[in-house]
Amino acid sequence: MDKPIGKVRIRLSTLETSRVYTHTYPLLVLSPSGVKKMGELHLAIRFTTSSLINVLFTYSRPLLPKMHYAQPLSIVQQEILRHQAVQLVAQRLGRMEPPVRREVVEFMSDARSHLWSMRRSKANFFRLMQVFSGVIAAGKWFGDVCQWKNPVTTVLVHVLFIMLVFYPDLILPTIFLYMFLIGLWNYRFRPRFPPHMNTRISYADVAHPDELDEEFDTFPTSRSPDLIRMRYDRLRHVAGRIQTVVGDIATQGERLQSLLSWRDPRATAMFLIFCLITAIILYVTPFQVIELCLGFFWMRHPRFRHKVPSAPANFFRRLPAKTDSLL
Known part of the structure; x- marks a missing residue:
């Protein structure tokens, strides 16, 4: 059998138009003994187009034919x-001169990517954590604002909040302007070369x-x-x-549903009275x-906070869920 020597993936959309990229890519192969460098591949790449408008218009077109969305x-x-496509391609390339072996087609098409892998599961988990790292960082920053760890920043946030309320x-122009400024700031740190395999x-x-x-x-x-x-x-x-995390998420959703389902008559009655009073106040x-009252209450000083959970949080955690009926 042919032994893999590695591969390089370059997405065309990551290349600037009419720019020549010359870069050396390491050929990395993952084997049961670990990662091994099989060599290097020096590439000179230039992406050209006859019509930039057609390229920009391609971003708005669907990836698949209409039938794949209708049915x-x-x-x-x-x-x-996918399995049948790999088999057909392997059979066709096997009749070429020189022939391409089946293991080459399976390696290039990632035919084993759907199989369980502890390493790939960890990688996907930390990818997910990195995706939500910005949201988590924003939540921590807002938590520091609410805790008044930096009084100057907290006062500025209060001023901005008052301006947006009145x-x-x-609100929307500020959000889009903020994203525009972030994009301009990140322009300095844009990648100079197309990405390669990252171990x-x-x-x-x-x-x-043992995982390998x-x-x-x-x-x-x-x-x-x-x-x-x-x-x-x-x-x-x-x-x-994983089962525990999925169950916890389902429990929170079932508690939301139980607010109006009368599974807990007293809780539903209190929630309905709260909804009626809230509707009248609003x-x-x-x-x-x-908005001002809720914002100021949310960002109140720590001396006005209690270490125990609030009454709404306690009320929500006491709502029934279907975990009581599970065997």
Whole structure:
């Protein structure tokens, strides 16, 4: 069988028009023994187009034909279709001169990407955390504002909040102007070369040898029963943590539904009275006053805060969920 020597992926949309890129890309291969550098590939790339307008218009066009959106395929059908496509391409390239082996087609098309891999699961988890890192950082920053850790910043936030409340027409322009300024600021840090295979975000450089051996195992497995039992127990542990997180999310949604379902008669009655009183207050009180009161209450000084959870949080956590009916 042909042994893989690595590959390089370059997305055309990451290339500037009519610019020549000359860069050396390492050819990295992940094997059961770890990451290995097989060599380097020196490329000179230039992306040209006859019509820039057509290229910009391509961004607005759908990725697939209309039929795929009118009658979408299920996940199982997509997997079957992907497998059949790999087989057809391998058969056709196998009849070429010189022939291309099947393992080459499977390696280039990532035919094993749907199989379980502890390393890939960790990489996807930390990718997800990095995606939400901006939201988490903004939440921490706003928490510091509410805690008055920097009084100057908190006062400025209060002034900005008052301006947006009394001039709501400035909310959307302020948001888009802020994103525009962030984009201009990030222009200095734009990548100079197309990205290549990254062992750090793939968690290939810190993967455990047993995790790599599991990833390169055949399907069905060819390992010993004791090793399979150990890996199965580890998989149960990871799946149990995922199951707990999914259950917690479902519990919060079921508590929201129980507000009006009368599963807890007293809680639903109190919530309905709260909704009625809130509707009357919102009708007779200007909305700007409500926004100011809520904003100032949310950003109040720590001396006016309690260490125990608030009454609405306690009320929500006591609402029933379907966990009481699970076996």
